[in-house]
Amino acid sequence: MFFDLRDQRVLVVGGGEVALRKTELLLRAGARVCLVAPKIHPELRERAASDAALSISEREFKPEDLEGARVLIVATAQRALNRFIAKLADARNIPVNVVDDREASRFIVPAVIDRDPVLIAVSTAGTSPVLARRLREKLEALLPRHLGAAALWLRSLRKMAQKKLRDTDARRRYFEALVDGEAMRRFVGGDAQGAERIAQQRLAHDSTAPKPPGEVTLVGAGPGDAELLTLKALRALQDADVILHDRLVSSEVLDMARRDALRVSVGKRPGTPGFAQEEINRLLIDYARKGQRVVRLKGGDPFVFGRGGEELEALAQARINFSVIPGITAAAGCAAYAGIPLTHRDHAQSVTFVTGHAEKDGREPDWRALAGARHTAVFYMGLGRLDHIVASLIEHGAPKERPAALIADGTRQGQRVLTATLAEIGALAAAAALPSPTLLVVGEVVALHRSLAWFNQTDAGDEATRSA
Ligand code: SAH
DSSP: OOOOOTTOEEEEEOOSHHHHHHHHHHHHTTOEEEEEOSSOOHHHHHHHHHOTTEEEEOSOOOGGGGTTOSEEEEOOSOHHHHHHHHHHHHHTTOOEEETTOTTTOSSOOOEEEEETTEEEEEOOTTSOHHHHHHHHHHHHHHSOTTHHHHHHHHHHHHHHHHHHOOSHHHHHHHHHHHHHSHHHHHHHTTOHHHHHHHHHHHHHHHHHSOOOOOEEEEEEOBSSOGGGSOHHHHHHHHHOSEEEEOTTSOHHHHTTSOTTSEEEEOOOOTTSOOOOHHHHHHHHHHHHHTTOEEEEEESBOTTSSSOHHHHHHHHHHTTOEEEEEOOOOHHHHHHHHHTOOSOBTTTBSEEEEEEOSOOTTOOOOOHHHHHSTTEEEEEETOGGGHHHHHHHHHHTTOOTTOEEEEEESTTSTTOEEEEEEHHHHHHHHHHHTOOSSEEEEESGGGGGHHHHOOSSTTOHHHHHHHHO
């Protein structure tokens, strides 16, 4: 909450250094500050003499002082007294902050980055003022000095934009283009005139241009760790009107999306009906026809076992504009986080990504090739048919002692890696009751996990591997 304190009566109890600092902040926010304390810091007295917004009562606190106070700050040196006053205020529903006493406080005063009228508040909920301060420093360094002026400038453009651009989407896009583009760069760089010129040209253009058609961006969300998103994917998530996502997409990734975007989960859970592919295609087309910017968000990479191709074909047929942003596919992400290089000059010259699902018509993959030496085979969706996969590989010439790994929840905090020989991996998996999603990697390179594992090393699954 940002509390508008202009011309509001704020009571400060206490007259020392701390009360002085808080009083200065309150006066800056436009509050009328009434300060009560038997002993008053000389600077406070000076300030009161020159500033009508500050009045001082040089005496002990009385409960009547609370009368008509919007907010109360308590900053005497006596903890028990502070708490007593806080209790009185709380009983009267007056929000109270007791300096350096989180428990007795109803609200806290955050560290702020002030680019008036832009204000950024940092709170650690009282857990660490030092951390809050460090974050503040980082944000300070990040934000241009003229940001406040830029905010005022953008406000000055709003009336005209409201007149010329009728619908809210068009206005949002107009301001996005300004804030993201050359206009903002000019403004914060000190060229206010140049910025204004661009803003006016753009407004004239947007007000006559036809409503831009909707579009669909097929976005790869990566395997789970939100920091593995590409910069382009992040931008698409921030600009989206609608996001259709799979069940596989992690909540951390979804948290990166624009808050106001409509989110539709179209996930298919194994064993449950979920959304049919035709329904998903229809939704994509319908939203885009309404002029929306649609993000179709898929786990990993959209073109690797993601049906991305099928969805694009439907869009192409419906003449909807589309683009594709690749993502880190599970094989790449899980292998990296498990310390298993997919190729290696000494162990594997090639790698295959295979689906563990049976083909529609019962066709089998080329087992002989997958079982070949100096080759890594990565099975997606393979957990359900693990026994069949293992038996087929061995039947087609893979040695029983070839190393294999199962990586569950790869790149996420709960990542588990189990390794065993091909002959034994099935029993290990059954005992471990692995969750989905899980990836199977088969090949000599898996042996490198022992020395190259680096992620989540205290994980129980890993210990099982080590003792195995
Ligand atoms: N398009 C996705 C794959 C979708 S198929 C991609 O490029 O990664 C779904 C399968 O991917 C799962 O059954 C599992 O085998 C694998 N998978 C996806 N994310 C995973 C993860 N974080 N950890 C382990 N396996 C994963």
